[in-house]
Amino acid sequence: xxEAALAIVSGLLYGCTLMLVATGxxxxxxxxxxxxxxxxxxxxxxxxxxxxxxxxxxxLAACLVAPALVAAMAVGLDVLIIRRLRRHGDMAVLLFTFxxxxxxxxxxxxxxxxxxxxxxxxxxLAGGVHVFGGxxxxxxxxxxxxxxxxxxxxxxxxHRTRIGLYLRAAAENPAMAEIAGIDVDRAFTAVLAVGSAFxxxxxxxxxxxxxxxxxxxxxxxVLVFIIVIVGGLGSLAGAAIASLLVGVILTLGxxxxxxxxxxxxxxxxxxxxxxxxxxxxxxxxE
Amino acid sequence: xxxxxxxxxxxxxxxxxxxxxxxxxxxGKKALQAVSLRLEHGSIHGLIGPNGAGKxxxxxxxxxxxxxxxxxxxxxxxPLGRATPRRRARDGLGRTFQxxxxxxxxxLRQHILLGARDGGWGFEAAAHLGLDxxxxxxxxxxxxxxxxxxxxxxxxxxxxxxxLLDEPAAGLTMVEMRQLDAALRWLQPxxxxxxxxxxxxxxxxxxxxxxxxxxGQVIASGSPDAIVAEPAVREAYLGVxxxxx
Amino acid sequence: xxxxLGPRSNSPMSGRLSWFLGAMIAAAGxxxxxxxxxxxxxxxxxxxxxxxxxxxxxxxxxxxGQTSFGxxxxxxxxAYAAAWVALNLSDSLLAAIGAAGLFGxxxxxxxxxxxxxxxGVAFAIASLAFGGMVTQVANGWxxxxxxxxxxxxxxxxxxxxxxxxxxxLYAVAAILAAATYVAITMVLRHRPGLLLHAVRxxxxxxxxxxxxxxxxxxxxxxxxxxxxGLAGGVSAFIVGSVAPSSLDWSASGTVLVMAVLGGVGTVxxxxxxxxxxxxxxxxxxxxxPNYRLAMGMAFIVVVLLAPGGMRARRDA
Numbered sequence: 001x002x003e004a005a006l007a008i009v010s011g012l013l014y015g016c017t018l019m020l021v022a023t024g025x026x027x028x029x030x031x032x033x034x035x036x037x038x039x040x041x042x043x044x045x046x047x048x049x050x051x052x053x054x055x056x057x058x059x060l061a062a063c064l065v066a067p068a069l070v071a072a073m074a075v076g077l078d079v080l081i082i083r084r085l086r087r088h089g090d091m092a093v094l095l096f097t098f099x100x101x102x103x104x105x106x107x108x109x110x111x112x113x114x115x116x117x118x119x120x121x122x123x124x125l126a127g128g129v130h131v132f133g134g135x136x137x138x139x140x141x142x143x144x145x146x147x148x149x150x151x152x153x154x155x156x157x158x159h160r161t162r163i164g165l166y167l168r169a170a171a172e173n174p175a176m177a178e179i180a181g182i183d184v185d186r187a188f189t190a191v192l193a194v195g196s197a198f199x200x201x202x203x204x205x206x207x208x209x210x211x212x213x214x215x216x217x218x219x220x221x222v223l224v225f226i227i228v229i230v231g232g233l234g235s236l237a238g239a240a241i242a243s244l245l246v247g248v249i250l251t252l253g254x255x256x257x258x259x260x261x262x263x264x265x266x267x268x269x270x271x272x273x274x275x276x277x278x279x280x281x282x283x284x285x286e
Numbered sequence: 287x288x289x290x291x292x293x294x295x296x297x298x299x300x301x302x303x304x305x306x307x308x309x310x311x312x313x314g315k316k317a318l319q320a321v322s323l324r325l326e327h328g329s330i331h332g333l334i335g336p337n338g339a340g341k342x343x344x345x346x347x348x349x350x351x352x353x354x355x356x357x358x359x360x361x362x363x364x365p366l367g368r369a370t371p372r373r374r375a376r377d378g379l380g381r382t383f384q385x386x387x388x389x390x391x392x393x394l395r396q397h398i399l400l401g402a403r404d405g406g407w408g409f410e411a412a413a414h415l416g417l418d419x420x421x422x423x424x425x426x427x428x429x430x431x432x433x434x435x436x437x438x439x440x441x442x443x444x445x446x447x448x449x450l451l452d453e454p455a456a457g458l459t460m461v462e463m464r465q466l467d468a469a470l471r472w473l474q475p476x477x478x479x480x481x482x483x484x485x486x487x488x489x490x491x492x493x494x495x496x497x498x499x500x501x502g503q504v505i506a507s508g509s510p511d512a513i514v515a516e517p518a519v520r521e522a523y524l525g526v527x528x529x530x531x
Numbered sequence: 532x533x534x535x536l537g538p539r540s541n542s543p544m545s546g547r548l549s550w551f552l553g554a555m556i557a558a559a560g561x562x563x564x565x566x567x568x569x570x571x572x573x574x575x576x577x578x579x580x581x582x583x584x585x586x587x588x589x590x591x592x593x594x595x596g597q598t599s600f601g602x603x604x605x606x607x608x609x610a611y612a613a614a615w616v617a618l619n620l621s622d623s624l625l626a627a628i629g630a631a632g633l634f635g636x637x638x639x640x641x642x643x644x645x646x647x648x649x650x651g652v653a654f655a656i657a658s659l660a661f662g663g664m665v666t667q668v669a670n671g672w673x674x675x676x677x678x679x680x681x682x683x684x685x686x687x688x689x690x691x692x693x694x695x696x697x698x699x700l701y702a703v704a705a706i707l708a709a710a711t712y713v714a715i716t717m718v719l720r721h722r723p724g725l726l727l728h729a730v731r732x733x734x735x736x737x738x739x740x741x742x743x744x745x746x747x748x749x750x751x752x753x754x755x756x757x758x759x760g761l762a763g764g765v766s767a768f769i770v771g772s773v774a775p776s777s778l779d780w781s782a783s784g785t786v787l788v789m790a791v792l793g794g795v796g797t798v799x800x801x802x803x804x805x806x807x808x809x810x811x812x813x814x815x816x817x818x819x820p821n822y823r824l825a826m827g828m829a830f831i832v833v834v835l836l837a838p839g840g841m842r843a844r845r846d847a
Contacts, residue, residue, distance in 0.1 A: 035652055081835070088838035090652045091598060095791075095834045098784065102827035110821045222663050222780060225656060262671075266664035273649060273657045349739065375741035387736035389729050400725050400740070437736075444740065 006134040007255045008248055013136065015247020016144030017206060021220060022227040022239045023151045024198030030234025031158075031171040032191035034082065035094040038101035039199055040221030041108070046070055046200025047212035048108055051117035054207065059122055062204050070200035071193040078189045086188075105217060116213035143205050150198070155236050167191060223250075229269045300327040302478040303379075303448050308347055308357035310340075310502075317343040318354065319502045325448055325478040330470060332493035332510075333482045336522055339499040341482045342384060345452050348480075349381040350374045362447055380446030384453055384482075386433040390426035394436050397425065401443025407473065408443030414469035415439065416461075431458040435466065442473065449473065451481040455488045467492055490514070498522065557709070572701050573769065578809045579704035580766035583711040585789045585801035587758035590715055592787070593795040594724070595751045596731030598655050600783050601642070601662025602759065607778025608665060609635040609760030610767040614682040615675065617768070624688035624695060624703070628764045635760015636753055638665070643749030662783050669775040681774030688768050695768075704765050708802065711758050715798045718754075727751060788830050 025039045036042075049069055050062035057065075077100070085092050121139045128135040158164035170177040170187040178184050203212070210216070223246065231242030246265060253261020303325040310318040317340045325331050333341050346352030348359060350371040359366045361377055369377070389397060394417060398408030412418060415435045420428070425436050434454060441449065455463055463485075470479060470492055483489040489496070489510075496513045498506040500522040506513055513519055567575070584606045592598050609631035616627040646657045669676045676682065687694050695703070718724055729737045730747045738744050767773050776782060785808075793804020808826065815822035 035656070085835070085838055091655070092834065092838040094652060094655060095598070096831060096838075098787070099827055099831040099834055102784070102788070103824060103831065106821055106824035106827055110824060218779075218781060222659070225659060226663075229656065229660075262667040263664055266660045266667070269660040270645060270657055273653050273660075274645070351739075371739045372741055372743060375739055381739060383736070383739075387733050387739070389732040389736065391728050391732055392725065396725055399722075400729060400742075403722075440740065 002133040003255060004252070006132040006136075007251045009131055009136060010140075011248030011251030012244055013140045013144045013247070014251055015244035016147040017140075017202060017209075018223060018227060018247055019151055019240055019243035020147040020202035020205070021199050021224050022231070022243045023154060023236060024195040024202070025224050025228050026231070026234060026236055026239040027154070027191055027198070028195035029228060030236070031167055032188050032195060033086070033090070033171065034097065034188075034192065035090060036195070037094060037098040037221070038104060039097075039195075039224060040217035040219075041101045041104040042070055042074075042196050042199040043203040043220050044108060044212070044217040045104055046203030047207055047216065048112050048117065048203075049200070050204030050207050051119055051212045052112075054119050059119065059204075059207070062207070063201065066204045067197035067200040071197040074192045074196035075189055078192045082192070083185055083189075101217070101221075109214065112212075114214060116211055117207075118211040119207035121208040137209075139208055143209070146205060147202075150201070151236070151240055154194070154198075158236070226265050226269050229272050230265070232272070301325065302327045303348070303359065303361050303480075305348060305359040306357060308344065308354050308359070310343055310347060310352060310354045312343075316502050318347065321357070321499070321502070321504055323348075323480075323497060323504075325480050326495075327447075327478050328475050329495055330474055330479045330481065330493050332489045332496040333480060333499065334484075334486070334489065334496060335499035338501075339522075340502040341499055342452060343502075344499065345381065345450050345480075345482055348450055349379065375444070375446075378444075378447035379450070380441035380444055380448065381450035382434070382437045382441055382452055382454060384456075386430070386437045388425045388428075388433050388437050388440065391424060393422050393424055394428075394439060395421040397436055397440040398443040401440060402445065406443035406445040407476065408439045410472065411442040411469050412439045414472050415465045431462050434458065435462065438466075438469070445476075447477055449477055449479045451479065453482055453484060455483055455485045463488055561705075569697055572697050574809070574813065576697065576701040576704040576769045577766060578806055579701070579708040580762045580769065581786070581789065581805040581809055582802040583704075583708045583762035584759050584766075585786055585793070585805040586708075586711050586715060586798065587755040587762065588786050588790050589795050589798065589801035590755045590758070591751060592790060593797070593800070594715075594719065594727045594731065595748060596651070597748065598651065598787070599642070599658040600655055600780065600787065601658035601660075601665070602755075602786050603778040603780075603782035604662045604665035605635045605638050605642075605756045605759035606763035606766070606786070607669070607773070607775075607782065608638050609763030610773045610777050611669065611676060611682070611763075612760070613764035613767045614685055614773045617685050617688060618682060622686050622689050624690040624768075627688055627768070628761060631764025631767070632757050632761045635763065636757040638760070639756020640749060640753040642756070643745075643752035647745045647748035647752070659780060659783075662778065662780055666775055666779045669778060676775075679775060681772055681777075683772040685768060685771050685773075697769075700765065700769050704769065707761055707765055711762070712798060712802065714758070719798065723750075788826060791833055792826075792829055 021039070021043055025036060028034050028036045028039070046066045049066040050059075053062040053065050081096065082093060085096055121137070125139045125142050127138050129138060129141065158168060166177070166182045167187050167190070169180065170182055170184045171191075174184045177187075227242045227246050228239055230246070231238030231240070249261050249265060301324050303323070305321070305323045308318050308321040308323075309316075321340070321344060323331075323333075323344070333344065335341050343352055347354045347357075350366070350369055350373070353368065361374070361379060364377070366374060366377075389400075392400070394412065398405045398412065401408055412421065415438070417432070417435060417439065420432070425433060428436060434457065438451070438454060454466060458466060467488070473479065481489070481493070493510055495508065496510055497504055498513060498516075498519050505518050505522060506516045508516075584602075587605070588599070588602045591602070612634035613627040613631040616630045620626065642658065642661060646654055646661065649657055669681075670679050672678075687696060687700075689695065690699070693699075719727070726737075726742060726747050729740075729742060730744050734744050737747075763777070766777075786805075789804040789808045790801035791804065792808060793802065793806075794800030811826070812822060815825065
């Protein structure tokens with residue numbers, strides 16, 4: 001019983017870290033209309049950049065600079081390429097991001113080599129908390145709080161500010177938004193920038209916990225797509241809840257029966273896609 | 287162009303499609319209100335009305351792409367119920383779309399062969415439409431008007447019992463329109479045709495019955511002469527003069 | 532260089548060109564095993580298996596118009612089936628390959644039934660999930676699949692009482708690749724090809740014309756699964772082992788890249804892509820350690836050059 005409770009708590013914390021990545025993807029998906037198969041590599045890129053910046057200027061600097069750099073890259077790619085690619089449909093953009101993922105992954109290997117990077121937990125946040133007969137690290141709690149805070153800020157910004165209104169309008173009906181005077185292109189670029197920054201930020205934040213290593217992009221990509229779909233494509237609240245759910249299921253699975261956990265999740269993905277056949281994306285392509 | 291197929295000895299004026307009491311609400315907007323329509327074998331039935339009258343919705347309901355809230359449709363005596371567009375097509379209902387839906391990578395010949403191994407009525411339709419020289423060209427290269435005509439050839443190949451055409455004359459040149467007229471006359475004795483059309487001149491030249499829709503309701507139905515003289519119809523079409531044609 | 536959707540299907544030139552290329556490849560294919568050293572034969576045999584796999588993928592992406600990110604599950608699944616049969620039941624080539632083909636076919640059918648109504652993007656993501664599930668089963672069901680280590684130590688298979696060596700396996704792979712090419716070409720030349728293209732180009736029009744879009748997709752995916760499964764089965768013997776890496780998401784990505792680089796719209800394009808990709812991988816990795824970067828960029832270039840070919844057309 002205690003074991004399960006501990007697993008659930010760990011799972012919730014884990015879910016919070018996934019939430020940051022999933023929020024970014026949902027934003028890009030639901031508001032930016034881009035199926036971003038490179039999202040996992042952006043996360044990995046953030047982690048590696050963060051590791052290097054940390055070596056020079058500390059974790060806090062890494063938290064600020066790495067996401068900014070990745071966001072800048074996203075802006076560049078959107079303005080130069082994705083903007084033009086959109087009119088050819090969602091598949092073209094999807095395949096581009098898939099190729100981009102390969103390129104970024106190759107660049108990471110090229111620049112940082114095949115080695116892994118480890119970053120120590122900052123002293124102020126070290127230590128653990130005793131819970132249900134086990135231990136949960138202070139840092140993971142801090143991470144979870146950060147994720148929730150940032151996600152909460154984003155949701156608030158989208159629903160309470162004028163910029164948020166413009167973004168949601170642009171996502172809902174680009175043609176009408178354009179007529180209403182909203183610069184739809186710029187709105188989408190902003191969304192891609194923020195979404196990418198979220199992924200990179202998550203990568204940096206997790207450095208003290210899992211470091212930066214090759215292949216981290218693959219696991220994250222699959223997980224985060226599961227979350228975004230189970231949460232209901234494009235729904236931020238859904239993605240948040242799904243992240244927690246997935247975190248708990250996987251942690252319980254790791255404790256008890258790991259393959260079943262993954263199978264359950266994949267089945268949920270396929271089930272969701274069958275029941276809610278991608279209305280969000282279909283209604284917008286062509 | 288020589289007639290390749292002799293006219294079938296089918297009785298004229300049999301109801302092939304009977305629709306009654308069709309209603310459809312789109313979130314508050316009454317697109318169709320108790321609409322009835324009767325399509326007879328061998329006749330060309332025009333469907334007209336101002337923009338937003340419900341014509342395309344009606345075609346959608348008949349074709350199965352729009353599910354009505356109320357009403358029934360029977361095709362060749364059998365009720366359609368909630369049959370899918372695919373099912374209806376297999377039962378003999380052919381339709382074209384307002385924006386021509388064709389298969390870009392296929393040639394016109396392939397469009398026709400899809401419908402029937404011997405081409406059904408497709409090749410003759412193509413001949414009447416003057417499309418013979420284009421049979422082996424990919425439809426992707428066709429102009430907008432020709433794509434419309436290609437879609438008609440495709441559907442004709444299936445030898446449907448009923449042909450629903452959504453604005454077939456839109457975007458056609460004068461020559462293409464004359465050929466469409468000829469093709470429809472050739473098809474006429476073989477099936478029932480219903481066409482939605484804005485081009486009054488074209489329609490009045492070819493239809494033998496016309497139903498007028500306005501705000502989702504049938505406001506008049508009868509021969510072209512009767513419709514043209516009907517005051518309610520003129521009112522609905524305020525400003526549009528089609529009394530002389 | 533072929534564009535994404537290949538040369539116009541009705542151009543007489545493209546017909547002649549592909550016959551010429553086919554003849555060249557066939558000639559090379561026959562000459563190679565007589566002259567090349569063992570390592571090269573081994574590599575070429577594997578390349579031919581990848582080629583058959585890529586062509587089966589091209590059938591789905593290029594001709595049917597559905598991009599699958601889980602196609603490795605069909606290939607790898609076939610490999611596992613063959614390996615399991617070889618290690619547990621019989622060393623007969625036919626038994627193992629038969630199992631591989633059946634397994635691939637079943638997977639393909641399942642994919643078609645469950646995912647066949649989904650549009651382009653939804654299908655892409657769902658197929659990713661499908662591939663992920665299969666990978667998880669391979670990783671988890673250790674008693675059957677050997678878990679993350681996979682199944683190793685496959686014996687050379689027997690055919691007509693003879694043990695088959697590398698050269699013989701090369702011949703098998705070559706026959707498979709040729710048969711795959713011929714089968715797909717024949718299908719495309721007749722009515723099924725018309726149906727495929729109709730469903731690809733305009734599923735809404737196809738349905739309104741009475742075509743059962745879902746059924747067409749199921750049959751195509753089943754056929755593709757059969758071909759991919761067979762290729763996977765042969766590859767298992769060439770490599771001598773199978774592991775989850777033959778069916779995971781990055782393997783699915785690899786076949787996609789191969790097919791796209793070679794030209795996914797033609798029948799032979801993916802074969803050329805597989806050949807090019809694998810040979811470049813071998814050659815470039817000596818010279819250019821980061822050949823993956825070159826591959827990724829080439830892929831992006833192809834996507835950018837023919838983005839119209841990627842379009843999920845009027846979705847049902």
